[in-house]
Amino acid sequence: MKEVELLIIGSGPAGLCAAISAARSGARVLVLERTFKPGGQLIKQTHMFFGSESQYASHRGVDIAGILLKKAEELGDRIEIMLNATAVGFYEDNVVTVLKDEKEYFKIRAKSIICATGAYEKSLAFPNNDLPGIYGAGAVQTLMNVYGIRPGDRVLMVGAGNIGVIVSYQLLQAGIEVVAVLDAAPRIGAYLVHASKLARMGVPILTSHTVKEAIGTDCLEAAIVCEVDDKFRPIPGTEKRYDVDVLCISVGLSPLNELLAMRGVEMKYVPQLSGQVPMRTENCETSIPGIFVAGDASGIEEASSAMAEGYLAGLCAAAKLGHVPEDFEERRQEYLKQLEGLRSGPVGDRIRAGMKLSELKEE
Amino acid sequence: MFEKTGVASREMVMEKFPPIERINKGPVAVVECYQKIPCNPCQTACPVGAICIGEDINNIPVRDEEKCGGCGICVSKCPGLSIMIVDGSKSPDTIEFRIPYEFLPLPEPGEKVIGLDRAGQPVCEAKVIRVMNLPAFDRTPVVTLEVGREYLYDFRNFKREV
Amino acid sequence: MRIEQHPILNFDRGREINFTFNGQPMKGYEGETIAAALHAAGVKVLAKSPEKHRPRGFYCAIGNCASCQMTVDGEPNVRTCITLLREGMTVETQEGKGRLK
Numbered sequence: 195m196k197e198v199e200l201l202i203i204g205s206g207p208a209g210l211c212a213a214i215s216a217a218r219s220g221a222r223v224l225v226l227e228r229t230f231k232p233g234g235q236l237i238k239q240t241h242m243f244f245g246s247e248s249q250y251a252s253h254r255g256v257d258i259a260g261i262l263l264k265k266a267e268e269l270g271d272r273i274e275i276m277l278n279a280t281a282v283g284f285y286e287d288n289v290v291t292v293l294k295d296e297k298e299y300f301k302i303r304a305k306s307i308i309c310a311t312g313a314y315e316k317s318l319a320f321p322n323n324d325l326p327g328i329y330g331a332g333a334v335q336t337l338m339n340v341y342g343i344r345p346g347d348r349v350l351m352v353g354a355g356n357i358g359v360i361v362s363y364q365l366l367q368a369g370i371e372v373v374a375v376l377d378a379a380p381r382i383g384a385y386l387v388h389a390s391k392l393a394r395m396g397v398p399i400l401t402s403h404t405v406k407e408a409i410g411t412d413c414l415e416a417a418i419v420c421e422v423d424d425k426f427r428p429i430p431g432t433e434k435r436y437d438v439d440v441l442c443i444s445v446g447l448s449p450l451n452e453l454l455a456m457r458g459v460e461m462k463y464v465p466q467l468s469g470q471v472p473m474r475t476e477n478c479e480t481s482i483p484g485i486f487v488a489g490d491a492s493g494i495e496e497a498s499s500a501m502a503e504g505y506l507a508g509l510c511a512a513a514k515l516g517h518v519p520e521d522f523e524e525r526r527q528e529y530l531k532q533l534e535g536l537r538s539g540p541v542g543d544r545i546r547a548g549m550k551l552s553e554l555k556e557e
Numbered sequence: 558m559f560e561k562t563g564v565a566s567r568e569m570v571m572e573k574f575p576p577i578e579r580i581n582k583g584p585v586a587v588v589e590c591y592q593k594i595p596c597n598p599c600q601t602a603c604p605v606g607a608i609c610i611g612e613d614i615n616n617i618p619v620r621d622e623e624k625c626g627g628c629g630i631c632v633s634k635c636p637g638l639s640i641m642i643v644d645g646s647k648s649p650d651t652i653e654f655r656i657p658y659e660f661l662p663l664p665e666p667g668e669k670v671i672g673l674d675r676a677g678q679p680v681c682e683a684k685v686i687r688v689m690n691l692p693a694f695d696r697t698p699v700v701t702l703e704v705g706r707e708y709l710y711d712f713r714n715f716k717r718e719v
Numbered sequence: 720m721r722i723e724q725h726p727i728l729n730f731d732r733g734r735e736i737n738f739t740f741n742g743q744p745m746k747g748y749e750g751e752t753i754a755a756a757l758h759a760a761g762v763k764v765l766a767k768s769p770e771k772h773r774p775r776g777f778y779c780a781i782g783n784c785a786s787c788q789m790t791v792d793g794e795p796n797v798r799t800c801i802t803l804l805r806e807g808m809t810v811e812t813q814e815g816k817g818r819l820k
Contacts, residue, residue: 228782229801240727242636242697244596246614252598252634254695254727314783324786326763326776333780333800341755342722342730359563367660368722381560386592387637389563394714396677401561412774413763498595539593539615661726696727 198224200511201290201304203281203453206234207497208489208504209310210262215508216308217272220517224302225273226292228280233259234312236497238335240367241360244385245498248532255497256339281311284457288484306484306511309454310504313447313468313490318352321407327414331361331444338368346440350417351375353444354399355383356496361444363392373436376403378422385541406433408441417441451491459485466548467493473554476530478507479514481554486511493548495537502532564676565591570710575622577645580652580709584627584644588620590637602634629655633697643709651703653686654712658700663688664717672704673714681708683715720759738808745810753799753810754780754787765789765799769815789813 200216202209205227213223231237239255250258266273276294283291290302315330317323329337329345331353337343349370351362354377362372375392380402382389389399402422409416421432448469455461460473460481471493472480479486488507489500506529513522537545559565573587574580588599588608593615600610600618607624608631610616629642632655642655664670664685672683683702690698704712722730733749740762747756754765754777765787766775777787782801791797791810795817799810 230803242598242634242695244594244636246595246597247601251596252602252636256728315779317778324768324773324775326765326774329777330779330784333777336780336800337755337758338722339728341751341759342725342728342732343755343759344720344722345758367726369661369724382563385594385637386559386563387590387594387635387639390565390589390675391638393563394673394675394677396673396716399561399563413776496595535614536595538613539595541592541594542615659726661724698726 195289195301195303198222198302198304199515200224200306200308201226201302202308202310203290204234204310204312204489204491205232205275206310206312206489206500207236207258207262208312208491208500208507209234209308210266211501211504212308212310212486212488212508212511213273214262214265214269215505216512216517217266217269219509219512219519221272221512221515223273224304225275226279226281226290227275227277230277232263232275232277235332236262238332238339239497240339240364243498244496245536246532249498249501249536251498281453284453286458290453306486306515308486308488308507308511309451309491310488310507311450311453311491313494314450315443316446316448318405318443318445320405322410323408325408325410325414326412327410327439328408328441328443331357331442334440334442335361335364338364344368344370345442346438347371348373348438349440349442350419350436350438351442351444352405353377353446354379354389354401355444355446356385356388358442358444359384359388359392359399361442362397363388363395366392366395366397372397373438375399376405376419377401378404378426380424404428405441414439414441447490447494449491449493451487454480454485454487454491457482457485460554462552464493464548464551466544467552469494471548471552473552475554475556477510477526477556478503479510479554484511484514493545493552495545499533499536499545502529502536505529506533559591562676565589567710570675574643574710579622580643580645583646584629584642584653584655585622585625586620586627586629586631587641587643588618588631589639589641590618590635593617596636598634598636599631599640602631604628604630629699632657632699633694638697641713645706645709647703650706652706652709653701653703655699655701656714657697658715659697662717663690663698664700664715668717670702670715670717672702672708672712673716674711675713677714680711681705683712720761736804736806738804738806738810740810741812747804749804751804753789753791753797753802753804753808755800756804757799757810764812766813767815772814788817790817795819
């Protein structure tokens with residue numbers, strides 16, 4: 195069995211920052227990444243990030259992945275990133291089972307573990323929602339921004355949150371027509387600067403609208419859209435048809451953290467954090483000492499918060515392993531301050547409420 | 558309406574503009590940031606300290622029209638592409654706008670393009686003066702356009718004639 | 720179906736890879752997944768559902784949803800959205816649950 199000091203599951207913004215932070219303190223880190231490329235969803239983000247300099251604001255997500263990987267590389271052999279390695283089990287004795295290259299299956303035992311497994315996309319139920327041409331927003335980004343392939347010619351976007359609006363803008367940048375962006379909610383969920391970028395390109399954003407059904411035989415040919423009332427019930431007679439070959443579904447994310455539940459950490463359903471989340475301390479530690487969580491796995495937020503949480507979790511996990519840098523408390527306070535700043539405004543209301551419900555008090 | 562469409566009302570837009578006397582003196586930034594979100598690169602980028610957000614990064618940026626010289630560094634730094642530069646000092650009939658434009662193909666200097674409003678609807682004709690795509694802009698080119706003065710509060714984007 | 724010009728990104732495509740889809744010769748690029756290469760070639764239907772034989776395409780493109788499973792080199796249920804192309808691969812539409820050889 196492979197023995198490691200600190201195991202980090204996931205190499206997205208939270209996992210990479212956790213690895214950098216822990217290795218800086220002197221810990222030896224193994225990062226598991228299930229795909230063949232590190233960086234998580236950062237590698238698909240062509241837009242500039244919000245936040246402050248500490249979270250690389252104004253840099254594009256895809257470039258932030260490069261910055262973080264370079265920082266990780268500079269820490270030499272203290273960080274190993276294992277690609278094509280999926281953590282599939284997490285047991286009482288801190289053993290994580292790994293499937294590598296879809297073939298090799300083995301165990302890793304770690305003294306401490308940070309779960310930075312991110313999120314998965316929610317789906318939407320409507321007739322014919324299984325037709326080819328109906329894709330998750332992440333899939334559209336992957337095709338377009340990783341492989342440089344057009345998802346289609348005419349796209350209808352479902353969801354006016356940050357992802358829906360950003361991906362719509364990215365579609366326009368790739369030369370693809372976006373006929374409209376829908377959202378069942380009465381208000382745009384995205385940051386309004388993102389929505390305005392799209393609006394002034396002539397893409398209508400239709401709030402209080404939903405998809406009634408998709409039409410097509412082998413592939414998507416059209417979508418029927420209708421208005422909804424304040425209780426999200428379709429309003430008869432408001433149907434409109436859009437002839438499109440892509441329907442992009444961007445109706446939110448849910449935390450991906452089944453591994454933590456399997457290990458038996460205390461979990462709770464917190465709607466403000468978009469699903470089942472682990473209870474955790476201010477330092478990102480779960481109810482089981484030495485097991486930490488960071489990023490979307492502990493509740494859906496922006497990548498800027500995931501990075502700050504990663505730095506905090508890495509620092510605190512390393513400290514528990516005995517790697518306490520001289521400026522430990524100073525750094526800890528700095529990351530807490532960054533997180534407070536990112537969550538303190540009105541768009542952070544939900545997050546703050548959710549954090550209260552999922553907080554474990556330090557003993 | 559803004560929260561339903563992403564299109565700011567004329568009153569909201571006008572509040573972000575400095576007085577016309579200031580615009581007529583020379584270039585100045587218009588920061589169309591209407592919502593408190595955690596973001597502060599405009600403040601960090603401004604070399605003369607003309608944009609203030611303060612301690613809480615959720616504050617809405619405030620631009621000091623006297624300090625701002627309209628250098629335009631903030632235009633390509635704003636992650637929301639919410640900033641443009643307006644300059645009314647060039648002629649009594651026109652305004653020069655500098656706006657971010659992240660699409661290909663880029664227009665050519667001298668080209669006539671269609672001026673669009675905040676809902677992407679055609680409102681006027683615009684003439685491209687310059688296209689700057691410096692390495693420091695990090696792939697957010699800044700296009701300078703000349704637009705009739707009467708469109709000062711309407712013009713916000715453009716599209717090329719097909 | 721490929722993006723040749725992009726304001727932000729450069730696509731450095733690897734060397735060409737030859738594979739077959741239902742017996743037809745196809746081309747993709749090294750470093751690309753099977754589903755991506757097929758999509759670029761205009762192939763959106765990757766499988767038929769087990770009971771109602773409804774067409775299936777990819778949905779998540781990150782290996783979560785299992786909607787993109789095809790038969791690759793005779794092996795069924797390969798998640799083509801996360802499996803990289805290899806020279807000479809035979810890729811087939813999967814009918815239903817597939818059969819192990």
